[in-house]
Amino acid sequence: MSQFSVRASQSVPVDAPAAVVAFHSGRWQEAREALARLDAADRAGPAHLAMLAWTHHKLGDDRSAEVVVNRALELDGQDPRALLVKGDMLSALGAKREANLYYRALVSLAESGAAVPADIAPGVARARALRDRLAAGIFDHVREELDRAGYVEGRSSARFTHALDLATGRKQAYFQQPKAFYFPELPNAQFYPREMFPWMDRVESATDVITGELEALLEQDRGFSPYLQTVAHLPSRTDYPLVDSMDWSTSFLWKDGQATPNAGRCPQTLAALADAPLCQIAARSPQVMFSQLKAGAHILPHTGFVNTRLVCHLPLITPPGCKFRVGNDVRSWEKGKAWVFDDTIEHEAINTSDRTRVVLIFDIWRPELNEEERVLVTAALEAMDAYSPTVAVWS
Template sequence: MTPEIENAFVAIRSDHGADSLSRVERMLEPGGGAARHPLQKGAKWILPGLSPTPWHDPRAHPELIPVVQALESAHPVIRDELKSAWGARREAFSDYEHYLTRQTDWQALHLYRGGAMVEEAATTVPTAYKVLEEFAVDTEKICPLLESHFSTLLPGASIAPHCDLWNFSINLHLAVDIPDGCSITVAGETRTWQEGHCLLFDYSFEHEARNDGARPRTCLLVDLWHPETTIPERRALTVLISEIRRLMGEG
């Protein structure tokens, strides 16, 4: 670890106790500190002690219920604003650049990125922007290492099976505009989105998605802290990953 990481960890232990970062320290041991599910093999970091559950009930975690309820309640307005943006402000969308690939048939409109709200989105999709800021950002439920964006798969597009980088954040999908013929598979279990409702899953497990419908499929994606992580762990992981990215020249 770099001096910056070590000093931050010392400060966190001072605030929260000597054992507050034990799981993070185990994660950093050779081999990751714990066995992992075969369908998590592609993930880089696995924080020990988190439930190895691919699919989660969006209302099973009290911490996340306000986010889910707020997004679902606002869905009709969010959908209308998204459709207006797609029709009149297409330049606000860009090819989605996943850490593994870039796809022209996967479009994104970002609301939160680089640890902050994307101010341009406040006028493009104001309701989603306000709900996200109030219920996920201001409450520190969002993982600042990642993002929130409208994810639009064009007809015929597919996202190849892959694991994301770690298990200590979790992916919430609000189904905004869903044609027939769309599906998402996580750890071998395929589900469909129900418009106006949320799905929640651990994307350290292998997952894929496809749009076999006749029009674009759009979900609002929010990267939230895994509800089984603790406040000191979140502080430490933010410092750790940010410093690794800095050393790798990723900003």
């Protein structure tokens, strides 16, 4: 507590509402005196202390402001006004990097939807601008040093480039979030390098034949049904726009580990997958399907159930304007160009074209799992299902 606040408390009664009104009216001297009396009476919370620090700062007494704002932050390290005052004081001293610690915290609060006083909106904008300038400056400095070290974006390690993007804030970090079964110590890769899967050559080379079998199913309207369907007596996401909708529909060749009637109608498609390490788990896998996404449809962000598998897409009908995001990596489907991704990392799909998009989807074992681990994972998941049978759902 400053000497000023002790003297101010000795003769005038404490009136918290009046102090706040004076503060928001910009009557800094009057507000400082009233807030100091509140503090001396031990009735000042973090928000009041932040206001008191603000008035000290406005009146040029940064020594008192620093003492009070530190007390406010000790009580509540997320008080937005205290964060702004601390950042402004450090910025005025030229300590831009230190100020940025508080500015970044303030901006994160504002962007998270937390309540931030309306009168500090200009301060939030100022904090955001400084944060962005510092990030750009740091990035430019780091890039200069990396250039000297031989770094070339697009040619150097893709993993390092991803790390650099995360460190400089150009991308957000996403992690595996399986809904049902988590196997630890597996790579947290969004898309896997295509060259890791040489057996995919056979799949891609069969694109035209597979497309022909797909078109026959479409002409005969064979087996396409909504991917998300309500099930009697089970909870359902009735608020999800694609439940029971043909805007996102599938025709399964293998479903929950069993062949469907359409498997016999698509022999060349299944022959192309002969070398793929398909998961073999009773009542769960493999899953092999044609997936339709109608014009304008949007599969909202979601995650899969187990991280012991990867999901493969072979694009077959790919109008422009179709996007697929896994984590912070956004791609467009190109006919005949397959990819492999981790579906336990948040992903979504959108079709902004005026035509339907169709891809072949199937799941495979993660290459990092050895044979023993695959056997044990299979036994564990099958045992879980046998003990508590449920509807197998794969996203």
